[in-house]
Amino acid sequence: MPLAERKSVVCCTKMTEPPLLQIIGLTKHFRVGGVFGRTLHAVDDASLTVNAGEIVAVVGESGSGKSTLARLVAKVFKPTAGEILFEGRSVTAIRSRRDLLAYRGKVPMVFQDPFASLNSVHKIGYSLRRGLQLHRASLSPAEREAAAQAALEAVGLSPAEKNLEKYPHELSGGQRQRAGFAQALSLQPKLVLADEPVSMLDVSIRIGLLNLMARLCAEEKISFLYITHDIASARYVSQRIVVMYAGKIVEMGVTEDVLRRPAHPYTRLLLSAVPDPKAPLGVDAGEMGEPPLVIEPGEGCRFLRRCPIALGVCGRVTPALREVAAGHAAACHVTAG
Amino acid sequence: MSDAILEVSGLRVEYRTAGGTALAVDDVSFSLARGEFLGIVGESGCGKSTLLFAIAQLLAPPAAVTAGTVTFMGKNIAALNASALRAVRWRDFAVVMQSAMNALNPVKTVAAQFADAMRAHGVGSVSEITSRSREVLALVGIDSAHLKSFPHQLSGGMRQRVMIAMALLLSPELIVMDEPTSALDVVAQRSLMVQIRELQKRLGFAVIFVTHDMSLVGRFSDRLAVMYAGTVVEIGPTREIFETPRHPYTQGLLDSFPSIYGPKVKLAGIPGAPPNLADLPAGCRFEMRCSKALKTCRDAVPELHAVGGTQVRCVLYEND
Numbered sequence: 001m002p003l004a005e006r007k008s009v010v011c012c013t014k015m016t017e018p019p020l021l022q023i024i025g026l027t028k029h030f031r032v033g034g035v036f037g038r039t040l041h042a043v044d045d046a047s048l049t050v051n052a053g054e055i056v057a058v059v060g061e062s063g064s065g066k067s068t069l070a071r072l073v074a075k076v077f078k079p080t081a082g083e084i085l086f087e088g089r090s091v092t093a094i095r096s097r098r099d100l101l102a103y104r105g106k107v108p109m110v111f112q113d114p115f116a117s118l119n120s121v122h123k124i125g126y127s128l129r130r131g132l133q134l135h136r137a138s139l140s141p142a143e144r145e146a147a148a149q150a151a152l153e154a155v156g157l158s159p160a161e162k163n164l165e166k167y168p169h170e171l172s173g174g175q176r177q178r179a180g181f182a183q184a185l186s187l188q189p190k191l192v193l194a195d196e197p198v199s200m201l202d203v204s205i206r207i208g209l210l211n212l213m214a215r216l217c218a219e220e221k222i223s224f225l226y227i228t229h230d231i232a233s234a235r236y237v238s239q240r241i242v243v244m245y246a247g248k249i250v251e252m253g254v255t256e257d258v259l260r261r262p263a264h265p266y267t268r269l270l271l272s273a274v275p276d277p278k279a280p281l282g283v284d285a286g287e288m289g290e291p292p293l294v295i296e297p298g299e300g301c302r303f304l305r306r307c308p309i310a311l312g313v314c315g316r317v318t319p320a321l322r323e324v325a326a327g328h329a330a331a332c333h334v335t336a337g
Numbered sequence: 338m339s340d341a342i343l344e345v346s347g348l349r350v351e352y353r354t355a356g357g358t359a360l361a362v363d364d365v366s367f368s369l370a371r372g373e374f375l376g377i378v379g380e381s382g383c384g385k386s387t388l389l390f391a392i393a394q395l396l397a398p399p400a401a402v403t404a405g406t407v408t409f410m411g412k413n414i415a416a417l418n419a420s421a422l423r424a425v426r427w428r429d430f431a432v433v434m435q436s437a438m439n440a441l442n443p444v445k446t447v448a449a450q451f452a453d454a455m456r457a458h459g460v461g462s463v464s465e466i467t468s469r470s471r472e473v474l475a476l477v478g479i480d481s482a483h484l485k486s487f488p489h490q491l492s493g494g495m496r497q498r499v500m501i502a503m504a505l506l507l508s509p510e511l512i513v514m515d516e517p518t519s520a521l522d523v524v525a526q527r528s529l530m531v532q533i534r535e536l537q538k539r540l541g542f543a544v545i546f547v548t549h550d551m552s553l554v555g556r557f558s559d560r561l562a563v564m565y566a567g568t569v570v571e572i573g574p575t576r577e578i579f580e581t582p583r584h585p586y587t588q589g590l591l592d593s594f595p596s597i598y599g600p601k602v603k604l605a606g607i608p609g610a611p612p613n614l615a616d617l618p619a620g621c622r623f624e625m626r627c628s629k630a631l632k633t634c635r636d637a638v639p640e641l642h643a644v645g646g647t648q649v650r651c652v653l654y655e656n657d
Contacts, residue, residue: 061522062493172610173381202380202549203593207606210595229522236595236604259597273527275552276596277579 018088019049020223021073021107021191026082028068032295041294042068044247045082047321050191053221055213057234057255059270060244063294066227069244070193073225074109075100087190105135108184112196114176118168124179125164128152128186135187151186155179155212174205181212191223192216198233210237231270235259243267246294246302249321253328263330266303301333309334342510342543343369343392348405350384350391352614359614361387361400363567371510374537374544376554376575378590379564382611385547388564389513392545393432394422410510428458430511431504436520437496441488447474447499448484454506473502476536494525501533505540513545518553530557552594555579563587566611566622568638573647583649585627621652629653 028043043065050056058066071077073084075091084091086107094100108131111117119127128148132139139147152160155178168176177197184192194213198206214237216222228234234241234255241258243251243266251264262268294302301307301314311334319331330336350362361384369375379385390396392407394414406413410429414422434440442450451470460466471481477498488496497517504512514533518526534557537544546554554561555575562572563584571584582588589607609626612618620635621627627634633652642654 204607207604232595273524277552
């Protein structure tokens with residue numbers, strides 16, 4: 001593709017409708033190591049959008065910054081720089097408790113570990129009612145009860161009346177994670193932040209929850225930001241995919257395009273490493289190396305040390321995201337230069 | 338079989354608790370040839386780790402072997418006393434645990450831990466210890482400078498490599514591994530698997546590799562045993578099981594992996610959950626979740642039937 005056609009674009013949204021969630025230049029640095037500490041770049045200059053009724057997957061290794069990104073959107077951390085817009089309004093500007101509760105009701109989180117995320121001394125019903133009390137305070141007790149039951153039915157935990165009275169330890173891992181989804185769902189969310197929601201579950205259970213996400217997205221028009229290290233499950237549920245490496249977005253685009261024609265060498269590495277029973281026998285990865293620690297990284301591509309196609313410029317200039325095809329961008333001097 | 342280094346036969350392990358007796362491993366039999374790579378796959382609670390602990394004689398109460406034998410290099414190791422066992426363990430077979438962070442001593446350097454293991458097994462000379470330590474670290478691709486490192490100074494992948502190096506110290510005939518890669522992400526996981534396979538081919542030890550992720554061992558193991566609710570439901574050559582899975586559970590398991598290849602297809606997974614091991618049904622333990630269940634499935638636990646190169650515990654193959 002000639003250079004002139006490659007515009008430096010970041011988002012791949014249709015311009016007709018404002019995106020549900022818009023993240024612009026989001027950065028989070030942590031201080032590590034006390035007084036003479038240094039800076040860990042957990043997320044650097046990340047920009048992405050999530051539209052209404054869309055599942056966007058964020059994939060990367062541990063330490064890539066994908067969970068920090070979700071936590072920034074959930075307002076668990078305060079960003080070092082950058083802006084998060086939800087329905088066109090700034091999330092970072094939210095100050096009052098009322099606005100915060102309303103926001104978290106619209107953008108709830110589902111956590112990785114269903115054994116730790118549900119309070120083990122309370123029944124499932126309590127956790128659901130408590131969430132409703134906080135985030136949908138206008139409901140009457142009877143409406144709360146109905147909303148809690150409806151949420152449990154929607155995630156396949158029926159009969160709901162019976163499951164409301166159960167303690168987390170009475171449920172299996174898969175059922176617990178469904179209860180976690182029910183908690184999010186009962187708040188009538190617009191966007192669910194799902195941080196590795198299936199990685200602790202058994203393989204045969206996982207697919208059921210991924211199908212649930214896809215169904216909620218298709219039928220209830222709920223968007224998901226699906227954080228995962230499993231690129232195969234990302235393909236299964238997401239319409240668009242964002243690949244993160246060492247705190248940076250290195251590639252993003254329509255899921256099928258990115259998987260079929262991965263532009264960034266890291267995406268190619270990830271794809272070659274997936275354990276897949278259906279993989280053709282020829283596919284084999286070479287030496288894989290280790291992901292870097294992102295403490296004061298300086299200029300240059302962070303994938304440099306592991307990159308099989310690096311050039312001299314890669315060590316000096318941090319590559320920006322550039323469009324390689326319609327709605328498909330990568331940050332690489334060599335393949336998207 | 339004369340070249341078998343390990344024979345497990347009719348093994349049964351129970352957890353006896355106040356709440357009842359849970360049958361974690363029920364009538365498991367298999368043999369392992371010298372230099373063979375056997376994958377054991379199954380979901381959490383299927384008894385795969387208990388089986389591995391029983392083979393390594395690491396079970397602690399309330400778990401106990403209540404029937405069957407484990408014959409390792411001609412000796413029934415279930416009958417060995419503690420000191421006889423100590424001589425065999427690590428010298429002839431070693432164990433690599435799931436979490437290297439918990440298995441390594443956080444306040445000792447890698448070198449000190451290697452030296453401990455060798456001294457405990459009669460290697461006294463300092464020069465021998467040092468040279469062997471360097472050698473095994475080199476085998477797993479870690480610079481010998483890391484002998485002076487503490488576990489927290491190593492990455493997750495390196496720690497698992499150190500664990501494998503430690504298992505190799507005394508050149509054992511068998512290494513049993515309990516999900517050694519489950520704490521790693523896909524890229525580190527893949528490179529560790531490649532390395533284990535290369536080492537195994539080069540040094541000729543046998544491997545029993547326990548994992549919940551069937552796709553992981555697909556291209557590395559010679560044979561595969563699929564466990565469900567304490568029993569082996571299918572065992573045979575890995576390629577054959579992947580190409581023609583016969584037990585409905587194996588089929589369901591393979592259909593639960595979304596693929597990055599080929600057209601996108603909707604998957605169903607396996608509905609339901611495994612049975613309670615303390616309250617097992619009289620018949621086939623997979624019957625409740627099985628799409629192909631017959632009436633007779635509820636009557637008795639099916640036998641293992643030989644089909645092709647595999648053995649399948651399912652009545653569908655009774656007359657094959």
